[in-house]
Amino acid sequence: MIRAFHRWPGLIALALVTILSLSGAALSVFPAAERIAAPQAEAGLTVATLADRIQAVHTGVEQIRRSPSGRITAYWFDQGTPGAAVIDPATGEGVASADPNQTLRWLTNLHRSLFLGDGGRIAMAAGALAMLALSLSGAALVARRTGGWRHWFAPLRGPLAGRLHVEIARIAVIGLILSSTTALWMTASTFDLLPDGGAAPAFPVQLSGDTGFAAGQMATLQQTPVAALRELSYPYPGDATDAFTLKTDRGTGYLDQGNGALLAWADLTGWERVSETIYMLHTGQGAATLGLVLGLMALGVPAMGATGVLVWLAGRRGRPRIRGSQPAGRAGTILLVGSEGGSTWSFAATLHAALTEAGQSVHVGPMSGFAPERYAKAERIILLAATYGDGAAPDSAKGFLDRLRALDRAPDIPLAVLGFGDRSFPAYCAFAKAVMAEAQAKGWPVLMPLDTIDRQSPQDFARWGRALGEALGVSLEVSHQPVLPKTETLTLVSRRDYGAEVQAPTAILRFALPRATLWQRLTGEGFARFTAGDLVGILPEGSAVPRLYSLASGRRDGFIEIVVRKLPGGLASSQLTALEPGDTVTAFLRRNPGFRAGRGRAPLILIGAGTGVGPLAGIVRGNAPRRPIHLFFGMRHPDSDFFYGAEIPTWREEGRLARLVTAVSRGARPHYVQDALRGEAAQVAELIRDGARVMVCGGRDMAAGVADALAEILAPTGLTPAVLKAQGRYVEDVY
Known part of the structure; x- marks a missing residue:
């Protein structure tokens, strides 16, 4: 055992x-190399003396840090220009760059x-x-x-x-x-x-109101050896309500910048000391x-x-055979799958089982592994191909078309292509159609004409399966039961209604956050971790096909929020907009890694219209680091569908939102979000030149209009939306 x-x-x-x-x-x-290279402070040197030495060289010093290796780093502003350096504590002068080691x-x-x-x-x-x-x-x-x-x-x-x-x-x-x-x-x-386990002191309410007291004259700093220092942060220049912040190996405190008095102090807790010891042992x-x-x-x-x-x-005695899928070189049927979220693989499993029961030998693999030279005994090739985005290859089919185009001639093995998609999207089964067109251009013999499955319909799949059986000369019944991710029950806690005045009833629905188990928190399953822009799948009553909605909240917000517009004949939207607090729905979480704000301090340009503002509002709400965010919001009328209008002033006051530009499409002069972009063309171009990331969420027509507007705005800079997409600085969540 x-x-x-x-x-x-x-x-x-x-x-x-x-x-x-x-x-x-x-x-x-x-750590050893840093210890050897860093100038070390002499014995008995105090923080006060160190601060005097550094300030004599760098008058605009903002912060002094000491790493566990003894390396001292100072950060300053000199006539508005930031600077930083590793400091020689004996002189206060910089001796090396403070830039992070890129290899490290x-x-x-x-x-x-x-x-x-x-x-x-x-x-x-x-x-x-x-x-x-x-x-x-x-x-x-x-x-x-x-x-x-x-x-x-x-x-x-x-x-x-x-x-x-x-x-x-x-x-x-x-x-x-x-x-x-x-x-x-x-x-x-x-x-x-x-x-x-932390116990940071509360920021003092009572301060002297004065400024300018030298750090070198402060009694607390005179009594603190440099060996105990971790960080000394200076107050914001001219702000009498700010204070010095001192962090040592004993705790954290605040010092009055007017008289040097110790205003508040909190010792490190036992838990913090344990955590720091573990960090030391590991690193x-x-x-x-x-x-x-x-x-x-x-x-x-x-x-x-x-x-x-x-x-x-x-020591091993042979390897057990893998049941089910046969080796590619021995199979009579090659079944290749192009799937993004995984649902197409479940259809492939159903088809594999049916073909195997009918006496066929079947190999199942990803379309990305397409290698016709391996298919020595293949009598047919079947492709189950989903479509990603606006016609792109899904994850498990990447590279398939390139491999096919590189062939001198197509395989002499009959081909059948089955596309999976949603007819409500313009690019319905576009990748499957592109595959079939390329195959025909190569002269690939056809086993069956191209067919499609709408919204994972088991009925469509069963119909196609019977046709495949006729083509093969066997009786083939494929009865597919969709396999959904593990679902959870969400309880509605509040709703806010909009849009009745413009005949577009819409609701912001907030659900209670399900309690996550320890296993879910470790693995990220269920709703244990998510961010604004991820997707929640709602399974409406009477349907086996879920409807996906972009999340307007993150896990740290403590709730699950979506913005839903009631669509004529829409099963899911009708049921959701009819919910009252206390009602429940069945749902699951799906990651959306292609729609992320990304890390860093680069500005964000968020562009959304209608319900598309939901995930963008969630990104703004979660902007605790105060990253510069510029939101372009298109609505029909501010009196009817100004979603999050009550929260936006607070977000602006808190620094979570730097700027809001609205566009109203129902009025004397209809104005759309792409028009708002053109109206701010100079600033938009400058932000993008400076590294801003663009995120677009909403309807496809709106997204196309935004892309056209940005192409015009960026033309003088030599940039295009396509270039930004290639750089990962232009992402869309469109429907």
């Missing part, structure tokens, strides 16, 4: 734990998240968990092999690979347990799975020698992985 528990996590997570360990070993070098940043992002954001963090946490499981089970196996814990270093016998595996393990296991345990703690802290920050030792132990992971694989290969 222990051996199996040790073997399978190791084989499954080998690549992940190898990346984790190698990147961790590389990172362990940096790259390795850190790889080590923490594989450059994949929260999903990558969870993956690396899974790698750390696998490493912990491997370490504990491996330790038990070593003890068993050596005859008990007391004989841990007993001589070994047996094949070289096995002996090397154990020799490395019994040296490195302590470090790996420590590294993996602290990694899991830090991941849990990142995802707010642990209590905060080596403040304990460089320990970090190097742990890094050396981490280098044992790839060696153990290689020897472990050799041991496994030597």
